[in-house]
Amino acid sequence: MKLIELDKFWPLINEKLQTWFEAGIQHLPNIVVAIFIAIVFSILARIVGKVTQRVLRKALDSKQIADLLSSIIKVLVLLSGIFVALDFLGLQGTVTSLLAGAGIIGLAIGFAFQDMTENLIAGIAMGIRKPFQIGDIVKAEDIFGTVKTINLRNTLVETFFGQLEVIPNKILFRNVLTNYTINGIRRLEIPVGISYADDPEVAAEVIVAALNQCDFIIKQEETAVFAESFAESSINLLVWFWIEYPGETGFMKARHEAIVKIKSSLEQADILIPFPIRTLDFGAKGGEKLNTMLSQKDVQKSSAKTADDNSGESSTDNNSKSA
Known part of the structure; x- marks a missing residue:
């Protein structure tokens, strides 16, 4: 096999290198400016x-x-600087190709890591919008507790049972989120029943006056009691009042003290909180009252007893006559 003779190709190579060298020298100012722009x-x-x-x-x-x-x-x-530098060198096609490639790669990554990307975008959006902050008490779906950490992909919430719940940010971003801290107040609702023999208006006045003596109750002009429904053994009332939340007293302690206060105030006012009672009344629309039925039954019993006594006396008289 014959060796390739370089003398035949050297003029072509030399010409090409000379062309590149001349083009490089011609574009040298642009290259320097492009490097300066990048720096x-x-x-x-x-x-x-x-x-x-x-x-x-x-x-x-x-x-x-x-x-x-x-x-x-x-x-x-930084990318803006690189694109400007490339454009200054006359490489507009390269810039277009890089942008197209970046778009395709970004689309592929978005589809491949859809769940992670969604949580990431939700975390960034919540970081900007700030629906809650660290230390706030929030409720989302079945999670209810205090926010401890806000990460890019998830949020850590400590429940009131002492457990740490890791919630993906997309759940907090998509679903209904209740922030109990943002307003600084919370209304409590306590149901209570009184007997049918007592007046609901009097009971309401007694309860309101007693609750407004508590230091932890705010907006005392809005403390109210409403009749809610008729139950089997009681008239159900609904007690409303406001507290600072989260505050020094706390939800559980405020509710406990309010229930104790309601019970003691009703007892002092001689208003009964009834336990289940069942009263039989047969006098509704055509029926007979219970006391009437009992008196009739007593009359029947006494009549039967009198008849028995009479029959006994008659038999005794007959036996006497026979003797």
Whole structure:
């Protein structure tokens, strides 16, 4: 096999290298300017990233969300500089290809990690909107407790039973969320029953006057008692009052003290809180009253007894006559 003679191809190679060298020298100022633009944008990205991180850490409760957002802004500034530099070199096609490739890769990653991406976006959105903060008492679906940590993908809630519940951020973002801390107050509702022999209006006045003596009750002008329904053994009342929540007294203690206060005030006013009582009344629409039935039964018994006594006396008289 003959060796390839380089003398035949060297003029072509030399010509090509010369063309590239001349093009490089011709574009050397653009290359220098592009490198300078990239360096400037890299420095600018660092400065913007640090400033954004400080601002977001003060504005957001989660440092993770603040760091992520600042990193995204930093990368966007840096990429902007790279695209400007490439465009300055006349590589518009390269910029378009890079953007198209980035879009395709982002779409593929979004489909592959859909659940993770959804939780991440929900965490960022909640970090900006702030529906709750660390230390707030929240309720979402069956979870009820105090927020301990807000992460990018989930939120840690400590229930009142001392358990830590890890809730995906998409659940808190999608579903109904109740924040018991944001207003700083909470209304308590306590049902209580009184006997049919007592007046609901009098009972309401007694309960309101007694509850308004408690220090933990606020908005005392809104403390109220409403008749709710007729029960088998009682008239059901509904007691409403407001407390600071979360406050020094606490929900459970406030409810306990209120129930004790209601019971003692009703007892002092001689108003009965009845236990289940069943009264039989046969006098409704055509029936006979119980006392009437009992008196008739007593009459029948006395008549039967008199008849027995008479029959006994008659038999005794007959035996006497026979003797």
